[in-house]
Amino acid sequence: xxxxxxxxxxxxxxxxxxxxxxxxxxxxxxxxxxxxxxxxxxxxxxxxxxxxxxxxxxxxxxxxxxxxxxxxxxxxxxxxxxxxxxxxxxxxxxxxxxxxxxxxxxxxxxxxxxxxxxxxxxxxxxxxxxxxxxxxxxxxxxxxxxxxxxxxxxxxxxxxxxxxxxxxxxxxxxxxxxxxxxxxxxxxxxxxxxxxxxxxxxxxxxxxxxxxxxxxxxxxxxxxxxxxxxxxxxxxxxxxxxxxxxxxxxxxxxxxxxxxxxxxxxxxxxxxxxxxxxxxxxxxxxxxxxxxxxxxxxxxxxxxxxxxxxxxxxxxxxxxxxxxxxxxxxxxxxxxxxxxxxxxxxxxxxxxxxxxxxxxxxxxxxxxxxxxxxxxxxxxxxxxxxxxxxxxxxxxxxxxxxxxxxxxxxxxxxxxxxxxxxxxxxxxxxxxxxxxxxxxxxxxxxxxxxxxxxxxx
Numbered sequence: 127x128x129x130x131x132x133x134x135x136x137x138x139x140x141x142x143x144x145x146x147x148x149x150x151x152x153x154x155x156x157x158x159x160x161x162x163x164x165x166x167x168x169x170x171x172x173x174x175x176x177x178x179x180x181x182x183x184x185x186x187x188x189x190x191x192x193x194x195x196x197x198x199x200x201x202x203x204x205x206x207x208x209x210x211x212x213x214x215x216x217x218x219x220x221x222x223x224x225x226x227x228x229x230x231x232x233x234x235x236x237x238x239x240x241x242x243x244x245x246x247x248x249x250x251x252x253x254x255x256x257x258x259x260x261x262x263x264x265x266x267x268x269x270x271x272x273x274x275x276x277x278x279x280x281x282x283x284x285x286x287x288x289x290x291x292x293x294x295x296x297x298x299x300x301x302x303x304x305x306x307x308x309x310x311x312x313x314x315x316x317x318x319x320x321x322x323x324x325x326x327x328x329x330x331x332x333x334x335x336x337x338x339x340x341x342x343x344x345x346x347x348x349x350x351x352x353x354x355x356x357x358x359x360x361x362x363x364x365x366x367x368x369x370x371x372x373x374x375x376x377x378x379x380x381x382x383x384x385x386x387x388x389x390x391x392x393x394x395x396x397x398x399x400x401x402x403x404x405x406x407x408x409x410x411x412x413x414x415x416x417x418x419x420x421x422x423x424x425x426x427x428x429x430x431x432x433x434x435x436x437x438x439x440x441x442x443x444x445x446x447x448x449x450x451x452x453x454x455x456x457x458x459x460x461x462x463x464x465x466x467x468x469x470x471x472x473x474x475x476x477x478x479x480x481x482x483x484x485x486x487x488x489x490x491x492x493x494x495x496x497x498x499x500x501x502x503x504x505x506x507x508x509x510x511x512x513x514x515x516x517x518x519x520x521x522x523x524x525x526x527x528x529x530x531x532x533x534x535x536x537x538x539x540x541x542x543x544x545x546x547x548x549x550x551x552x553x554x555x556x557x558x559x560x561x562x563x564x565x566x567x568x569x570x571x572x573x574x575x576x577x578x579x580x581x582x583x
Contacts, residue, residue, distance in 0.1 A: 178191070185211075189218045196225055208223060220244045268294040293324070299371075330364055334362070335361075342358060358371075360372075394408045395416050398416040450480070458490075460490040481500060489521060494525070515542075551570040
């Protein structure tokens with residue numbers, strides 16, 4: 127028995143030795159192939175350096191080594207690789223040293239000049255064209271990008287470069303040209319990574335262009351058409367590259383109706399995109415939260431209509447409350463919603479709907495103590511219990527968000543007592559789960575499902 131074990135152990139050691147010898151016996155080219163297969167960049171660098179120690183005249187590997195150093199952002203070694211090379215091809219030396227100048231040294235103009243000088247003699251080199259286009263784009267030289275890629279041969283068959291030109295044209299507000307370039311890139315290689323990644327934004331641009339043209343046609347006949355002015359500002363903002371024209375339209379809309387909330391929202395957003403208004407100043411000066419998504423056209427149009435009602439009668443309580451709902455539920459502009467709620471309370475201090483809306487807005491703004499104080503005023507007026515349920519639910523959500531779970535549960539319980547709707551049971555279930563009362567949470571979820579089946583919400 128002992129002999130059998132000894133033989134087995136010796137056999138294992140023999141096999142291990144053979145395997146180790148096989149691994150050690152791999153030639154350097156074979157090791158390089160393995161490193162490439164594993165996509166191990168640093169291993170590739172080390173093996174190539176060892177090969178070059180034996181065969182220093184292998185120009186192909188020396189070029190690959192320089193590229194790998196750039197890939198790992200070791201610009202000192204990339205520069206050294208080229209400078210230690212007796213006679214490097216210009217197609218290698220120029221782009222490597224340009225990368226060193228551009229990235230490591232911050233000498234952008236010198237890097238661009240070196241690439242432009244090379245392309246003046248070798249205009250058909252698309253790789254250096256690609257490098258130069260990237261540098262120019264990073265410098266904000268979009269017109270130069272378009273000019274470069276319009277004269278370089280072969281661009282019309284290169285999806286990457288077509289997308290680069292499309293992006294530059296979009297920044298220059300040449301939307302028609304941008305769409306044509308992107309369509310050409312999509313036809314050339316629909317699976318190209320840049321094409322796939324940018325397709326949604328160019329689909330939005332196509333829709334925006336149609337909207338801009340449609341609104342522009344209306345404004346050509348009637349420059350004072352507020353709806354068209356608002357719509358065109360919205361579509362300009364949707365392009366992501368036309369904050370200037372959007373701001374002009376938003377300012378024109380505000381001149382047409384200085385109290386328009388719809389115009390104010392677009393004005394603040396356009397000013398922010400144009401770099402003229404910080405997010406903090408947008409809140410402080412206009413009570414607009416530009417970190418929220420731009421409201422949809424439908425919401426903006428409903429706001430425009432309500433703006434018109436309120437402009438005719440600033441004490442139109444129903445109009446103000448309708449605008450509160452739009453601003454809270456759809457536009458997510460809680461500062462403006464609270465402003466309108468306060469306007470209603472100034473007209474009618476006992477208006478329970480306005481007080482409840484103010485509670486909700488304060489919770490969303492993170493002013494929980496103020497929200498509780500407003501709710502106490504509301505509750506003291508003894509409104510219909512139905513009117514208490516929603517603000518109680520808002521307070522439950524706010525307390526839960528602040529990890530005040532006991533208070534959150536109490537508010538949730540009161541909301542359900544006031545009005546046993548499915549959404550309030552769901553809110554309480556979420557709180558119970560955080561309290562690890564899983565059976566009670568499941569019971570509330572079941573109750574919510576029963577109410578939903580009956581049509582209660």
